Amino acid sequence: MPTTLITGGTVVSTTGRAAADVLIDGETVVAVLQPGSELLGADLASGADTVIDATGKYLFPGGIDAHTHMEMPFGGSFASDTFETGTRAAAFGGTTTIIDFVTQYPDQNVLDQYHLWHEKAAGNCAIDYGFHQILSDVQDSSLTAMDELVAEGVTSFKLFMAYKGVFLSDDGQIFRAFQKGAENGALMMMHAENGSVIDVLVQQALAAGHTDPLYHGLTRPWQMEEEATHRAIMIANVAGAPLYFVHVSAKQAVEQIAAARDRGQNVFGETCPQYLYLNLEDQLGAPGFEGAKWVASPPLRSKHEGHLEAMWQALRSNDLQLVSTDHCPFCMKDQKELGLGNFAKIPNGIGTVEHRVDLLYQAVATGRISLERFVEITSTTPARMFGLYGRKGVIQPGADADIVVYDPAGHTTISAATHHMNLDYSAWEGFEIDGAVATVLSRGKVIVDGGQYLGRKGDGVFLKRGLSQYLV
Ligand code: URP
Ligand code: ZN
Ligand code: ZN
Numbered sequence: 001m002p003t004t005l006i007t008g009g010t011v012v013s014t015t016g017r018a019a020a021d022v023l024i025d026g027e028t029v030v031a032v033l034q035p036g037s038e039l040l041g042a043d044l045a046s047g048a049d050t051v052i053d054a055t056g057k058y059l060f061p062g063g064i065d066a067h068t069h070m071e072m073p074f075g076g077s078f079a080s081d082t083f084e085t086g087t088r089a090a091a092f093g094g095t096t097t098i099i100d101f102v103t104q105y106p107d108q109n110v111l112d113q114y115h116l117w118h119e120k121a122a123g124n125c126a127i128d129y130g131f132h133q134i135l136s137d138v139q140d141s142s143l144t145a146m147d148e149l150v151a152e153g154v155t156s157f158k159l160f161m162a163y164k165g166v167f168l169s170d171d172g173q174i175f176r177a178f179q180k181g182a183e184n185g186a187l188m189m190m191h192a193e194n195g196s197v198i199d200v201l202v203q204q205a206l207a208a209g210h211t212d213p214l215y216h217g218l219t220r221p222w223q224m225e226e227e228a229t230h231r232a233i234m235i236a237n238v239a240g241a242p243l244y245f246v247h248v249s250a251k252q253a254v255e256q257i258a259a260a261r262d263r264g265q266n267v268f269g270e271t272c273p274q275y276l277y278l279n280l281e282d283q284l285g286a287p288g289f290e291g292a293k294w295v296a297s298p299p300l301r302s303k304h305e306g307h308l309e310a311m312w313q314a315l316r317s318n319d320l321q322l323v324s325t326d327h328c329p330f331c332m333k334d335q336k337e338l339g340l341g342n343f344a345k346i347p348n349g350i351g352t353v354e355h356r357v358d359l360l361y362q363a364v365a366t367g368r369i370s371l372e373r374f375v376e377i378t379s380t381t382p383a384r385m386f387g388l389y390g391r392k393g394v395i396q397p398g399a400d401a402d403i404v405v406y407d408p409a410g411h412t413t414i415s416a417a418t419h420h421m422n423l424d425y426s427a428w429e430g431f432e433i434d435g436a437v438a439t440v441l442s443r444g445k446v447i448v449d450g451g452q453y454l455g456r457k458g459d460g461v462f463l464k465r466g467l468s469q470y471l472v
Contacts, residue, residue, distance in 0.1 A: 001026030002049040004444060009054030009405060011395050013061075014376040022059060023048070024401040027443035031397055052446075054405045057438055060375055061395050062096025062127075062402030063357045064382035067246055067270065067324030070100050071120055075347030077335045079328050080422045084457050086327065086353055087126040089420040091447050091455060094357035094437040096402035097392055097463065098327075099130045099382075101158060105167070106137040110145035114154065118462070125460030126453075127442050128402075130386065132156045132189065136166075138173035143180045150184050153464025155387050157186055158246065161228040162193035162297060171235060178239035187385070187468045188236065189244045192228035192253065193220060193298055202344050213291030216343045217280045217299035222250035222307065225298050229253040233260045233267055242266035242471050244385070247326045249275040249298040251310035258319040266471060268385065269320045271311045273359045274350050274427065276323070279303035283427075292336040293427055295346040296326065312368055315377060322381045323360055327353035331424040351423045357404065358412050358433040365408075365434040387466035401444040410436025420453075 004024040011020045011032060023031040070086040072079040081089065083100075090098055102117040104110050114133060121129055131154050135142050138159075146157060159174050160167035169177070174190075181188040201219040210218075229245060233256060236243040248254055248269045260267040274294070280302045283294040294300055301307035314320040328349025330336050339346025352359070360378050363369045369377070383393025391400050412433035416426040440448035447455030 003047065004050040004052065004401070005048035006052045006054050006059060006403065006405065009057050009059040011059045012371055012375050013394060014372050014380045017371060022395060022403065024444045027401060029395055029397055029399045029401050032395060052405065052439060056407070056409065058371070058406045058408060059395060060094070060404040060406055061379040061393050062404055062440070062442065063094050063378050064097040064388065064392060065090060065095045065325050065327065065353055065356055066099045066322065066382040066386055067272070067326045068098045068100045068353055069328040069349065072101070072103060072328055074328065074349070075330070076338055076345070077330060077347050079349060080331050080335065081327070081329050081351065081353070082422070083121045083124040083129070085422040087129065087460055088453060089354040091126045091440055091442065092420045092437065092453065093354035094404040094406065094440055095353060096127045096440065096442045097129065097388065098127065098353070099132055099386055102131050102133045104134050104136050104142070110135065110142045111148065114149060121462070123458045126447060126455050126457060127460045128463050129460055130388070130463040130465050132158055134158045134167065135177055136160070136169060138169055138177050143176065146177070146180045146186060147184050150186050155186050155465050155467050156189055156244070157181065158189040158191065160191040160195070161232065162191050162195040162198065164195040164199040168195045171231070174232070175235050175239055178236050178241035181242070182240040185467045185471065187244050187471065188241050189246050190232045191247070192225055192232050192245055194224040194228045197224055206342065206344060211341050211343055213289065213295050213343050213346060214280070214285045216295045216346065217284045220297060220299045222252055222301060222305070225250040226252035226256060229256040233265065236267070237265055242468070243268070245269040247272050247275070247298060248320060249301050249307065251305065251307045254310050254314045254319055258314070261319065268470065270322045270324045271315070271320050272324060272326045273352050273356055274300060276308060276311050277359065278427070279308060289340060292339060292346045293332065293425055294350060295336070295339070295343070295348055296328070296350045297348045316369060316373070322377045322385060323356065324382070325352040325356045327351055329421055329423040333424055350427045351421045352427065354419055354421050355414055355428055357437065358414070358435065359428070359431070361406065361435045362433045384469040387468055388463060389469055401441055403441045404437060405439035407436045407438045410438065412436045
C-alpha cells in the first residue's frame, strides 16, 4: 500500500490540539507522531511514498455533513446537485462524508426507494456516503423495512410534522415508527413544524394577496416549531424512543430540547449555517423575488427575536450537538422561479454543502466557538451520533485517512462565480472566511489540493453505519 506522511501540522481533536505528523498506509491512519517520536517519524518520512508539508496548518478530521438531499424530488423539481456534483463540491469544502436522505412519498415502498438511492449514488460520489431513510405514511411494510434497513447500516429515520399532503405523518404514524425505533435501536429524526396550522396560514396569506417570498417565513411562525418540538418529545417519551431534531431554527424549540435533556430524555438536535448567520428580514425579505434564494423550512428567523444568538449559545452549551447543512439546492432559473407570484410554490431548500466547514471555521476565527468545539460539531459528533465513529470523525490509528489540511492564514470569499455546487446563485454570496481549505484526503487519497480537484467520481463508497453511540 502506498504510504503518505503529513508533516508539520497541528492535529485538532475534540479534546485538544498537538503538533504531530500523521502517517497513512493506504486508506488508513497508522500513526500520529507527536514530538518525542522524531526518530520514528524520521524513519517513516524517509520511507513514505508521498510527503505533504502542513507547516502552519491545522489537520482536521474530514467534515461529516449528516443532512443532505442530493437529487431530491421535491416541490415540483429535483434538487439541482446530483450525487456527483454535490459530493465533489463537498470535497472542495473539506467535507469527506455525507449522509443523504432517501425519500419515501405516500404509497411508495420504502425498500424500493432505498434501492433507488443506491442506484443514484453508486459509482458517482467523490466522498463516502451513508443514508438516512425518510418515512411518510408509515405503512406496515415500512415498519418491517426499518428492521431490514438497520441491518443494512441505515440506522436513522426521518419523519415530518410539516409539508401537509406531501411528507407529513400524523401523530399515530409517528408514534408507531418511534415504537419501532425504540425496539430496534435506530435513531428517530424529526422535522418539527406544525404542518396543519401552517397550511391554513399559507392559504390565508395567499387569499389576502401576499405572494412574496417573505410570506414563506411569516406563515411558519416559531410557535409552530416550538409546539411540534414539544409534541414530538412527548410522543418519543411515551414510545421510549431516542429523538434527534433536524434543522432547529427557533430559540423556543431549543428550549424544549434543552428541557427534555435536563429531564434525562435522549433528545438531540442539529442546527444549520443558515439559522446561525441569515435572517428573515435581510434575506427572505430581500426586494422582489430575491428572497426566494433563502426559502427553506423551517424558515430563516427574525433577527429581532434572539433566535440566531440562541443557536450559537446552544452550540456552545451542547443543547445542540452538531451542525449539518440541510443541503437542498434549487436554481433560481426554472426552479425557484416556479414560485413567482406564489411563495408556496417555491421549492424549499438552500445549498451549503461546500461551505459548512468554512462557515463554522469563521466562528472560530471570530471567537464564537473554540477550535476543538468546531471539530466536535463538524466531524466527531456527527460520526458518533450516526454510527461512524472510529472509522470517521477522528485522526487516530485505525481511522480512515479522511483529513482536511486547513490554512488559518488563508482566505476564502464565497461566490457563485467560484463555487462548485450545481447552483446558479449562492445563498452565501460575498461571505468572507478567515481561513481556507488547502488539501483534502479521502481514505488516504488526495482529492483536493490548492483548489484543484484530483479525485474521480466513484471514489466514494457506501458506509454501512452502526447504531448511534449516544444511545448505547
Ligand atoms: O427546506 C428544506 N429544508 N428542504 C429540504 C427538506 C427538509 O425539510 O429537510
Ligand atoms: Zn426537514
Ligand atoms: Zn432536509
